[in-house]
Amino acid sequence: MKIFADTANLKDLKELISWGIVDGCTTNPSIVAKEKGVDFKTRMKEIIDLVDGPVSIEVTTNDLHEMITESKKYAAWGDNVNVKIPMGITGLKAVNILNKNDIKTNVTACMSTKQAVLAAKAGATFVSLFWARMEDMGYNSELIVGETAEIFERHNIKSEIILGSFRQVSHINRAMLSGAHILTIPTPILKKLPWNPRTKSTIDEFLKSWEEFNKN
Ligand code: E4P
Secondary structure (H helix, E strand, O other): OEEEEEOOOHHHHHHHHHOOOOOEEEOOHHHHHOOOOOOHHHHHHHHHHHOOOOEEEEOOOOOHHHHHHHHHHHHOOOOOEEEEEEOOHHHHHHHHHHHHOOOOEEEEEEOOHHHHHHHHHHOOOEEEEEHHHHHHOOOOHHHHHHHHHHHHHHOOOOOEEEEEOOOOHHHHHHHHHOOOOEEEEOHHHHHHOOOOHHHHHHHHHHHHHHHHHHHO
């Protein structure tokens, strides 16, 4: 199970990397927009250098020609870059062209198995399904991810499934079991995962015993 950090915040990224749990990083225009006053290229290059694994940078256009131009620019920033391309007909065309140019892609905002299979067929390195946004639509995220994973395995499809769009800790266990290869998780949720009240009370109890032992 790989875990990516769904953030463009350098301080958060450094902290999470120090835990030894970060296999990659994903960004999107909304995530970048939270980083007030930073230069986009500078920040992306800092992330690319920091992360020992794939880094997703998203295109900011719906135009095919502009997608290709942006993608080539981002791909030149580092060997670990993959370009996030929006799901859709134009996106599929872009992935097909980029794949032939050896540029890695992450087809984003997929909300169905059918979209994920098309993205993979077009040559996507990664296919991103959005857990909470699918649930917002009344879809069964577990079923969609499970079916997608089964189809990929049955047909030996090489694209990796990234699951994103998590809003609660309770999503994470279900998502880990769903069949996705990668979970990309925002910092506030990642920071809650190590914590458990019974773990804390147990450690406190052990330390208290140790203090008492040393009083004698
Ligand atoms: C990750 O690749 C996605 O861009 C991100 O997880 C989307 O999350 P959201 O649905 O909270 O915007």
